[in-house]
Amino acid sequence: MCVLGLGLIGGSVMRAAAAAGREVFGYNRSVEAVQAATFDGFDATANLDKALARAAADDALIVLAVPMPALGLMLGHIRAAAANCALTDVISVKGAVLREVEMYGLLERFVGGHPMAGTAHSGWAAGSVDLFVGAPWVVSVDDHVDAGVWTQVAQLALDCHAVVVPARSDEHDAAAAAISHLPHLFAETMAEIAGEVPLAYALAAGSFRDGTRVAGSAPDLVRAMCEANAAQLLPALDRGIELLTRARAALADTGSVAELVESGHAARMRYDSFARPDIIATVVGDENWRDELAAAGRAGGVIRSALPVLGSRG
């Protein structure tokens, strides 16, 4: 298995996969991260050609763990040196990654992934072997995906002790807009408004601190996430503006915010009691397996141990 990019996420994948007994090697652009990983006992290089030649020779699974802006460059090298390897990624926006992979002609052996884990820190040193324990790890079930590659990627997530959530890339991105990208913009908005009101910082307590916590994230990272997912974030923003505008009108006209407060509270209660049943009945590679898994994931289902596999090709 070959990890390209040894930052927080890639470095944690390397540690967790090695701890599960897998043979793992990795590449990173900066020599410092390579030295740190090597010092910690891992097999890392700053020589991309060498890493990809080895991946091709071993028929290794390649994990793309580079920032979005570096993706195209990396895909070009993979096409040239390791086009037949199974390929996945751990980048946060799935539609944009899918389009780049298709552009480089690597779609056939690609299955997108997204472990829903992270910390406020970055770089090799911030990684840890247990970053993914119990976390949802999305493994894409888009129309093109191959059952054999899908199984390899799902097994990697399970080896990292994550739970697999099967999902279509576009649905993943719509959900990410609702639960992460929109909340980031809301937090920035609340922080800015408080900054404009005298006395607000003086009176702010726990609920403001929690509610604006993610506004402390590095602006470049927030922008990269939100801007790469504009297609899904725009309708979420529209809906947010619509709900707030309706609540504003109700407060001005009738003195009541009952509608928003009651529906928001009910939604939060449903979230608190959201069930995560095991997905067990589907056979990977069987007729309609992708649609079955997408529907099960949408309903909250997760995969906690390997599913049966019909064949190596879907």
Next chain:
Amino acid sequence: MCVLGLGLIGGSVMRAAAAAGREVFGYNRSVEAVQAATFDGFDATANLDKALARAAADDALIVLAVPMPALGLMLGHIRAAAANCALTDVISVKGAVLREVEMYGLLERFVGGHPMAGTAHSGWAAGSVDLFVGAPWVVSVDDHVDAGVWTQVAQLALDCHAVVVPARSDEHDAAAAAISHLPHLFAETMAEIAGEVPLAYALAAGSFRDGTRVAGSAPDLVRAMCEANAAQLLPALDRGIELLTRARAALADTGSVAELVESGHAARMRYDSFARPDIIATVVGDENWRDELAAAGRAGGVIRSALPVLGSRG
């Protein structure tokens, strides 16, 4: 000292004031709370006439700790039985309380208060002697306030181990809209939008849970806060809608959310480094003492020990 209402806040004031060595008695409408307080060794009654007669005889400071809808009834009884007592409150919206107090002709001896503390629970049993330790406790410095009463109310806050933030009622309410009421409506909105997007609950992690935490609050309490503060919440909502609409347009037109993300991040960083100097130079009752204290509070200043007092009347 007489506490009217022995719920979470009133019950905690009673405990903290008694622990500071003050003579405290209290009233509550429900016999259950009175029995619980009595069982815990406090002097409590369900007989309002008796409590107010004793307050009048002792010239006690009366603390209004009833829910907003019960305020008018309580003020009517105070006017009839204890109109000369010094009066404060611990209700969250200051402008609405001030207007009711004025309507009942009790403004002269009234100084509004708001301890910025609470928990998700309510009732006598949820209270605790250390609920206010280190918390900001707003003590109003509106134009009408009497220096002698102000000093009594500030001393109560200090006895409860809070830090006193002097503030005008309208400025308090504008700040509360920015740091509490608007964040509640934003949390409700985020929870509702996630509830409408398939897969969103399935992928939601820590940042969504924290960002929508306050949507778990009882809808009646959220409505009471927001609706009583409509005058200040409406402009905060307008500003929120304006910022989000501008970010939406920038994302659609230029693919960038840089402006909002960078200004929100900068505002959150300023909040993290916000200083709380001690207010020490003002003499309560001196010329311009109210304006001086309001300006110092607005700038982040707090009172951690009693200020010098010029006279008993401002």
